[in-house]
Amino acid sequence: MKKFLKILGVFLLAVVVLVAAAPFLFKDQIATIIKNKLNGALDAQVEFADVDLSLFRAFPDARLQIDGLSIINKAPFEGDTLFYGKEVKLDLPVGDLFNDASDPIHINELVINDATSRLKVNEDGKASWDIAKVDSTAVVVEEPQDTTAGFSFDLNHYEINNADFSYEDVATKNKLRLMNLTHSGNGDFSLDSSTLDTQTSAQVFYGMDDIEYLSGQQVELDADILMDLANQKYTLQENEALINDLKLNLDGYVQMVEGGTMVDLAFKTPSSDFKNFFAVIPEVYRKNLDGITTTGDFTVNGVINGMVDDVHIPKLDINISSNNASFKYPDLPQSVTKIDIDTQIKNTTGLAEDTYVKIGNVAFNIGQDRLKGNALVRNLTTNMLVDLNLDGTLNLGNLSKAFPMGDDMNLDGTLVADVSTKFDMNSVEQERYENINTKGTASLTDFNYASADLKNPLYIERADLDMNNTRIKLDNFKAKTGNTDFAANGTISNLMGFLFKDQDLKGSFKVDSNQFDTSDFMTETEVETTETNSANSAAAATEAIKIPSFLNADMSFNANKVLYDNLTLTNVKGLALVRDETLTLNNTTTDIFNGNIGLNGSVTTKGDTPLFNMALDMNDLDIAQSFEGFEMFQKLVPIIQALKGKINTEINLNGQLNNDLTPIISSLTGDAIAQLLTREIDKNKAPLIAKLDDRLNFINLDDLKLSDLVTKLNFKDGAVQITPFDFNIKDIKITASGAHSLTNDMSYKLDLNVPARYLGTDGAALLSKLSDEDIDKISVPIPVQLSGSFMKPSVDLNLDLAVKNLTNQIVEIQKARIKDKGKETLDDAVTDILGGKNPLDGIKDAITGNKKPSDTTQTQVKDSTAVTKPKDTTAIGKAKEEAEDKVKEAAGNILNNLFKKKKS
Structure with missing residues (x-):
């Protein structure tokens, strides 16, 4: 006996191990069978992420769980997702797991979680869910079809949790969507006749021909349905339906017949209390109804009867009515009285286009004011016809006394x-x-x-x-x-x-304003405090001004004063065109900074970042006021703050805007032509001007003439490029060129062409032996490099290049005078130029080693372009070289002294 029990125990243990191991042993085989069956039965692509099998969770059935099940349509809906289920659970007999691929699998229970289904009918009447494969070789017989393949649903329980279901008929423009759908049923589908206990809840959206009739109303249905599976007839028995909080009783049936579906349903409100009216209103639009008092009635009843097929819809007779009703909120002083509602939705032909809505009368009183209206809407599915009337007076202040409007x-x-x-x-x-x-x-x-x-x-x-x-x-x-x-x-x-x-x-409008303040149309919101904010305060962020997307208008405008970004514009006139969130300004003018600005361009707020494109014509603007008022001037032309007078400029700009529609300077691209109307410079306002004045001692900036100076600027990639331009300080010609960044890092070059007469007393002695005609020909090019920033500038002078140039000019003049002469003659010429020991003893002392210390602030730059020539070893060549060296040294001392002298 003990041996028998031992054998029995071992056998039971083996069975348990086998049952536990079976899901793992047959998992891949089962997944293949299911996928083959689905793809074999459906004209669609079926995939799933994973399959799990348990023989214990639904014992004595097996529990099959399919994760990530998707059914993707083929043509003509190729790529559309017909169904996706995050989790699909099926309970089935254990024996069906070992069926051949041709044998059916019986489903006893079905659970679908987090599903999405998209059903669509295209213009040709083709339905996306019509995906069952048809055997074209099959012979039609009168006997029932063979069900020995695929799936057999002998359900006792099914449920759908958190589903999103949508239906669209493109031809009829019908759209239905059920969100947050939960549905469950208990019954026996294996019997010809049984009762199915169902519970359903969902948010319903329904529209037809671009008109939304249901917009998220909460619908619930708790109903027992008598199922006559042999005749495909489903009859409502005990039931209760809720639309928002409006209760309805339903009666009737739905039956599948050849060529369509027969519907015969009737519904009505179980009570006639006017509170039913508030139940119809979506919850988002109604406040707490606790304590509200009502009088009168509100009823909804109707009949839906007829065939549903490719041509017909059921006939409709739906009535919504109220007579002499009223309501009052407990905490508000005013009542809404004499409420009348008389509305019918009807269709007497079964053709969708013959459906009409008749609002015979809708009226109400608030205090002594009465507002009433009526309407008739026909041809809902084709060319809708509307006949609408509205009449009455309404004191809007009474609305807040009768309705909760919010604090x-x-x-x-x-x-x-x-x-x-x-x-x-x-x-x-x-x-x-x-x-x-x-x-x-x-x-x-x-x-x-x-x-x-x-x-x-x-x-x-x-x-x-x-x-x-x-x-x-x-x-x-x-x-x-x-x-x-x-x-x-x-x-x-x-x-x-x-x-x-x-x-x-x-x-098309004409708008006039005495004062228009753009800040009145902007709001501020608090944002989270960052590490750079103070510990007890939050930073304020300005919301973007948005051009209305619905506005398509032309507006001529005239404003005496416009306040914008700390600017005051007067006498503002122009034409504004608003299209597609874009404002275009034409022929706009305004007076500002004692001058005038003309503007043409556009601003768009359509994207995430506002953009602009503008052409400005600025005339006679006061420079000082413009610099203080325009951040753009401060960034683009910071040197202008040192100028006094007026400026004319034409600017073409495009770029991005901040939320308050002020330009983002770093994004600017464009160009400008500026004309200065000034003769005065305030060196104290521009460190660069002061530094130049200090270094260029032989120039008096008071003699700088900028009147009628014209220059061109280009803005790109966060930098301002200056097209080379010329100006004069007396008879010294200066050419300026270069660029600066919008952070005011600069790289500019000034090419000074200094006449010989500016070389001072030392230069006069050096040139005294030359003829006046020769002296007039001599001018010294002096390159000046500007770097650093406008507030901390660096000024570098290339004196090596200037010395070399001056030397070459003097020597060439003398060489021309003593052409073909010998060494002695050349020496005499050089001595003649240098004048012996008088009058340039200081220069000769510098040549012999007694030169004064050089100015360490000056930068000597070698001429990298110089080409080394073979030395002339003849006597005349040596004499030339010695003479040139002496002249070069003398010229260098003159120029160094020139830049170290104090102004007279």
């Missing part, structure tokens, strides 16, 4: 309207305004609106709309916000398209 919102003013309109959507879309019949008037007076979204309250003194023609005329519009006032009049050409078809608001 950060304040509304006041009076709206008076008497408007009727008839139009069809095709005419609206195609802007055939002659087919839009609108008449009536509307006015808004003493309108005041305050909100956290606005920096300052908006006050509209008056605005009148005259709708007695195809275009809406705006009259007497006067408004104020913060420091800004403006008045406008003009026309609106497509108000119906703006209101009903999401078109841009098109119009």
Whole structure:
């Protein structure tokens, strides 16, 4: 007996080990079978990330879990995801795991988590879910089809958790989406007739022909469904449906028949309390209803009956009504009374285009004011026809007394309207305004609106709309916000398209303002404190000014004063075109800095970073005021702060803008032509000018003449490039060229052409033996290199090059005078030039070694371009070389003394 028990124990242990190991032993085989079955049965690409098998979790069934299951469509929906499930669990008999690939797999329970399904019908009526493969060789017989292949669903339980389901019919422009869908059912699908217990909840979005009828309403359904699987008929039994919080009772059935689906459903509200009205409103638009008191009724009932196929929809008869109802919030002083609602949604033919909505009457009172309207909307799926009427007076201040508006919102003013309109959507879309019949008037007076979204309250003194023609005329519009006032009049050409078809608001307006402050249209928000901020405060970030994307308008404007970025512009006039979040300015002029600016260009806020492209014509601007007011001048031409007088300039610029629409200097690209109208320089305001004045002692900068100086600048890659230009200090010609970065690091060159007469007394002695004609021919080029920054400049003089040039000129003149003479004659010529020991004893002392210490601030730069020539070893050659050396040394001392002398 013990031996038997021992054998039995070993056998049971082996069975347990085998059962535990089976999922691992057969995992790959099972994955292959499932993938082959799905791909063999479906005309789509089926993939999954992983397969897991357990023989214990759903015992006695096996639990098969498929992760990352995806079904991707082939043509004509190639690449579209028909279904994706993050996790799909199936419970099936253990024996089915070992079936041949041709044998069916029976599914007893199905769980799908985190799924997405996209169903679509294209223009040709082809459905994306029609992916079952058809055997073209099969013979049609009357007997039931063989189900010995693929999958057999004998479900007792199924559930779908957190799914996103969408359906779109391109031809009929129907769109349905169920978000956060949760659905479960318990029943026995193996029986011909049984009851399925279901629970469903989802957010529902539904639209047709670009009109959204349901926009995220929460729908719940708890229903028992009698399933007649033999006849494919599903009948609602005990049930309760919720749309938001509106309760509905449903009755009827849905049956699959040849060629379509038969629907016969009726629904109604179980109660008629007016609180049902608030249940229909999406939760985001309603506040806490605790304590609200209501009178009157609100009912919803309807019938949906008929065939659904490729041509027909069910017939509809849906009624929404209320009569003499009222409500009042407990903490608010005003009631909304005499509420009447009479609305029908009907279709009597079963054709979608014959569906219409009739709003016979909608009206309510707030205090003594009554607002009422009615409408008829037909041809919902084709060229929709709208007939709308609105009439009444509404004191907007009473809205906040009757509705919870929020602590950060304040509304006041009076709206008076008497408007009727008839139009069809095709005419609206195609802007055939002659087919839009609108008449009536509307006015808004003493309108005041305050909100956290606005920096300052908006006050509209008056605005009148005259709708007695195809275009809406705006009259007497006067408004104020913060420091800004403006008045406008003009026309609106497509108000119906703006209101009903999401078109841009098109119009033409004339705007006048006494003062326009751009800061009134900007708000500040707090951002997180960074390490560079103080410990107890947060930095303020300015939100970007955005050009309205819906505005398509032409505006001529005239403003006496515009405040922008610490600037005051006066007499601002021009034409503004607004298109696609882009503002284009044409022929715009303004007075500023005692001068005038003309501007043409554009600003766009369409992208993440605002961009601009501008051409400015600046005339007679005061230089000092311009430098203080324009950050652009401070970065682009910092030297201008030392000048007094006026400037004319033409600037073409493009680049990026900050959130407050001021230029990002480092992004600028363009060019400018500047003309200076000045004769005065303030050396104390420019260290560079002062440093030059100190180094160039033989020049008096008071003699600098910049009047009518014209130069060209180029801006690119964060630098300013100066096109070479000439100016004079008396008869000294100077050529300037170079560039500086926008951080004011500079690299400039001044080429001075100094006449011989500026060489001082030493130079006069050196040149005294030359003729006046020869002296007039001599000028010394002196290169000056400027580096460092404008505030800490470095000035370097290339005296080696100047000495060499002066020497060459003197020697060449003398060589021409003593051509073909011998050594003695050349020596005499040189001695004659140097004048013996008189009058240049100082120079000769320097030649013999008694030279004064050189100025260590001067930089001597060798001429790297010099070419070494073979020495002339003849007597005459040696004499020439000695003579040239003496002249060169004398010239060098003269120039060094020249730059060390004090001004007289």
